[in-house]
Amino acid sequence: MPDLSGKSAIVTGCASGIGAATLRRLRQDGAEVLGTDIDAAAGSKLCEDTGARFAEQDVSDRACWSRIVGEAVSSFGRLDILVNNAGIVSGASIGDVDDDIWDQVIAINLTGTMAGCRAAIAVMKNNPGGAKGSIINIASTTAIAPLPNDVGYSASKGGVRVLSKSVATWCAQQGFDIRCNTVIPGATETGILDNAEEITPGLKAAVAATSPMNRLANPAETAAAIAFLASDECPFMTGAELLVDGGALSIHPGF
Numbered sequence: 001m002p003d004l005s006g007k008s009a010i011v012t013g014c015a016s017g018i019g020a021a022t023l024r025r026l027r028q029d030g031a032e033v034l035g036t037d038i039d040a041a042a043g044s045k046l047c048e049d050t051g052a053r054f055a056e057q058d059v060s061d062r063a064c065w066s067r068i069v070g071e072a073v074s075s076f077g078r079l080d081i082l083v084n085n086a087g088i089v090s091g092a093s094i095g096d097v098d099d100d101i102w103d104q105v106i107a108i109n110l111t112g113t114m115a116g117c118r119a120a121i122a123v124m125k126n127n128p129g130g131a132k133g134s135i136i137n138i139a140s141t142t143a144i145a146p147l148p149n150d151v152g153y154s155a156s157k158g159g160v161r162v163l164s165k166s167v168a169t170w171c172a173q174q175g176f177d178i179r180c181n182t183v184i185p186g187a188t189e190t191g192i193l194d195n196a197e198e199i200t201p202g203l204k205a206a207v208a209a210t211s212p213m214n215r216l217a218n219p220a221e222t223a224a225a226i227a228f229l230a231s232d233e234c235p236f237m238t239g240a241e242l243l244v245d246g247g248a249l250s251i252h253p254g255f
């Protein structure tokens with residue numbers, strides 16, 4: 001298990017699914033954690049149960065980010081880890097997407113991730129002992145093999161992949177020991193998949209069948225990859241992508 005003792009972390013979208021599993025995992029591995037979510041009831045309950053702090057946050061509200069990173073630093077003395085996890089699906093194809101839906105999914109999934117990276121780097125730069133940190137952005141296999149019926153979600157996640165590489169290489173060029181990597185989950189048993197199932201009945205079974213393992217991921221399996229990237233176990237990994245998809249994108253479509 002990665003040792004995260006002495007580290008402090010922010011996990012967005014911590015109230016359910018992959019974010020909740022990540023918050024639990026980072027706490028188990030020894031990190032202090034500030035969980036954030038728009039769902040204050042579920043988020044604060046989980047944080048209370050796990051000994052984490054909670055702050056209500058809409059990640060798409062760019063102005064709130066300095067408050068969030070400031071709260072982590074004032075509570076824990078430093079910020080080592082940011083997991084940009086909060087995300088939504090939009091369920092609209094290029095044939096029917098309207099401007100409000102497009103703007104919302106890009107604002108949360110992509111702009112929220114950018115704003116998180118920007119705010120985190122500004123404080124990680126000033127960590128006691130020098131600029132150090134690990135940012136993990138959560139994309140999706142739809143960033144590689146997009147959904148025809150969700151153009152905004154797929155495009156936002158494609159943007160997250162490239163954003164992460166730009167952040168990673170800029171930090172390295174600045175001489176900051178701040179890594180930025182992407183985790184690419186496949187279909188995972190969470191609320192977002194329940195929402196997608198409502199839009200496209202039968203989706204869960206269909207996506208489970210695309211993995212040669214023929215099952216959905218448990219959120220804890222994705223959290224394990226996030227904890228690894230958050231740790232000091234992989235100091236030369238930056239700009240990298242970890243697929244956690246049960247092999248779904250690694251098999252020829254005919255097999």
Ligand SMILES: NC(=O)c1ccc[n+]([C@@H]2O[C@H](COP(=O)([O-])OP(=O)(O)OC[C@H]3O[C@@H](n4cnc5c(N)ncnc54)[C@H](O)[C@@H]3O)[C@@H](O)[C@H]2O)c1
Binds near residue numbers: 012185186189190192
């Ligand atoms: N579940 C999957 O199959 C799957 C696959 C690939 C990628 N992902 C990605 O994993 C991440 C987590 O999703 P999940 O599957 O755990 O879904 P989820 O719906 O269970 O959790 C998402 C969390 O984000 C929060 N959230 C939504 N909008 C927010 C906002 N504006 N500000 C702050 N919090 C907000 C929700 O309240 C919720 O707690 C997302 O980025 C998602 O795109 C999920």
